[in-house]
Amino acid sequence: SQYHKRWIKSIERKVIQRATHVIAVSHFAAHITQQHVLDKPIDVIYNGINTGLFFPSVDRKPQYPFRLLYVGTWRKLKGVELLAPIMQALGNDYILYYTGGITAEKDQYHIPDNMINIGRLNQQEVIQAMQTADAFLFPSKSEGFGLVVAEAMACGLPVVISDSSALTELVDHASTGFLCEKDSIDDFVQTIRHLKNHPELCIEVGGNARDIAAIKFNVDDMVDKYIELYTKISLSN
Numbered sequence: 001s002q003y004h005k006r007w008i009k010s011i012e013r014k015v016i017q018r019a020t021h022v023i024a025v026s027h028f029a030a031h032i033t034q035q036h037v038l039d040k041p042i043d044v045i046y047n048g049i050n051t052g053l054f055f056p057s058v059d060r061k062p063q064y065p066f067r068l069l070y071v072g073t074w075r076k077l078k079g080v081e082l083l084a085p086i087m088q089a090l091g092n093d094y095i096l097y098y099t100g101g102i103t104a105e106k107d108q109y110h111i112p113d114n115m116i117n118i119g120r121l122n123q124q125e126v127i128q129a130m131q132t133a134d135a136f137l138f139p140s141k142s143e144g145f146g147l148v149v150a151e152a153m154a155c156g157l158p159v160v161i162s163d164s165s166a167l168t169e170l171v172d173h174a175s176t177g178f179l180c181e182k183d184s185i186d187d188f189v190q191t192i193r194h195l196k197n198h199p200e201l202c203i204e205v206g207g208n209a210r211d212i213a214a215i216k217f218n219v220d221d222m223v224d225k226y227i228e229l230y231t232k233i234s235l236s237n
Contacts, residue, residue: 016033021229022042023043023045028165029044046222047217047222049151049217057156065094066134067097067134068094069098069135070097070099076141079183080107085185090189095114100119105117126151134157135195140162141164143165144166146165146167149161153171154213158178158206160195161180176211177209
């Protein structure tokens, strides 16, 4: 209920305000917290992924139709209502595999034929789906971090994502991924078409994405930063 949600948020606010140290998973999340919860310094430590599990396929090559992948919950916040019009505009030279599951079935009446519902996936199935895709499509409107985007990058995929929230911190536009205007179907369509028409760009950007994911979003680096911070706090008390 709305009452319980407000009660939980109130408890969370009180806990955060009593904390001697606060950590956020992105600069975007830190900024929002400082605006609405407490005005104090917040450290940023990005979420980490196991880049030994999430890695590129060794024999990746362009596919026909051009194979797109969406992994995420079927919610408007994730921009899922944009997927159908994007794929309708792209046409039959493109196909999108998406994790809609039962939740997406209510929208099935307007889903075009070049969209395939692959249901809910476990971790290994997600990795396999990423390793067999040409590009990752993620038009989410707001993310505190965007873990699935980092996972796709680690798998060597060029990611096509919204230029919003914490997603802007994950990629350098046209170098390690592509940032599209939020809610702009045309911007997503044009970017994806450009990728398909330039397969060498997919390889280059995907390789850059893998490199930056291994450096910036590696779980071992995340753990080291938390240990360093905890040690610093412990010594100061």
